[in-house]
Amino acid sequence: EAGVTQSPTHLIKTRGQQATLRCSPISGHTSVYWYQQALGLGLQFLLWYDEGEERNRGNFPPRFSGRQFPNYSSELNVNALELEDSALYLCASSLGDSLAKNIQYFGAGTRLSVL
Amino acid sequence: AQKVTQAQTEISVVEKEDVTLDCVYETRDTTYYLFWYKQPPSGELVFLIRRNSFDEQNEISGRYSWNFQKSTSSFNFTITASQVVDSAVYFCALKDSNYQLIWGAGTKLIIKP
Numbered sequence A: 001e002a003g004v005t006q007s008p009t010h011l012i013k014t015r016g017q018q019a020t021l022r023c024s025p026i027s028g029h030t031s032v033y034w035y036q037q038a039l040g041l042g043l044q045f046l047l048w049y050d051e052g053e054e055r056n057r058g059n060f061p062p063r064f065s066g067r068q069f070p071n072y073s074s075e076l077n078v079n080a081l082e083l084e085d086s087a088l089y090l091c092a093s094s095l096g097d098s099l100a101k102n103i104q105y106f107g108a109g110t111r112l113s114v115l
Numbered sequence B: 001a002q003k004v005t006q007a008q009t010e011i012s013v014v015e016k017e018d019v020t021l022d023c024v025y026e027t028r029d030t031t032y033y034l035f036w037y038k039q040p041p042s043g044e045l046v047f048l049i050r051r052n053s054f055d056e057q058n059e060i061s062g063r064y065s066w067n068f069q070k071s072t073s074s075f076n077f078t079i080t081a082s083q084v085v086d087s088a089v090y091f092c093a094l095k096d097s098n099y100q101l102i103w104g105a106g107t108k109l110i111i112k113p
Helices: none
Strands: A005-007 A010-013 A019-024 A031-037 A044-050 A053-057 A064-068 A074-078 A087-094 A110-114 B003-005 B010-014 B019-021 B024-026 B033-039 B046-052 B059-061 B064-069 B074-079 B088-095 B107-112
Touching: A005 A087, A010 A019, A019 A031, A019 A087, A019 A110, A031 A074, A044 A064, A044 A074, A053 A064, A074 A087, B003 B088, B010 B019, B019 B107, B024 B074, B033 B074, B046 B059, B046 B064, B074 B088
Parallel strands: A010 A110, B010 B107
Antiparallel strands: A005 A019, A019 A074, A031 A044, A031 A087, A044 A053, A064 A074, A087 A110, B003 B024, B019 B074, B033 B046, B033 B088, B059 B064, B064 B074, B088 B107
């Protein structure tokens, strides 16, 4: 069974550009989570989608946005890129949002570099 | 408020030594889950274990063992006879009724040959 897949693996952009990151969850998983991990830092929660709806977002500006498609895959968009947005972006999926279905399985991440 | 503390920023041991990674958590809920994840240099977080608040039995899986103690709000992780491949950043996390995973800052484990 395929795990969580993210694309692209690496992404290089310049300041002010837009970046689009993609995530395909494990088959059967309806929840998708996005995290930012800046170099040497921990995981910062970005967004959580379940059944196509945004359920929660972390403390990030509105230029970080995303969506979940009917097939449960997800996109993270970052507009007006800033140098500080350079980080590893991790996507995770889980069976659902209940407390008992809450194991998050992660993809390998997209490393975004903003020059 | 929920909080997860991993006080050890970095641990370095020689191969075959035992090593314990500490995790202390805070929550007001009586029902919650605790997790450990491993992040090797490749970057992907690998799920290791989940425990619920009602199950305080210690768990052993090969060279890995976990000690959950509600009395001290701790969920420590021990690697026995460490190997170089165990080198990674290890994260402890908490999930309660807040629905979001609360992550510790991570402990970087270096196993020297």
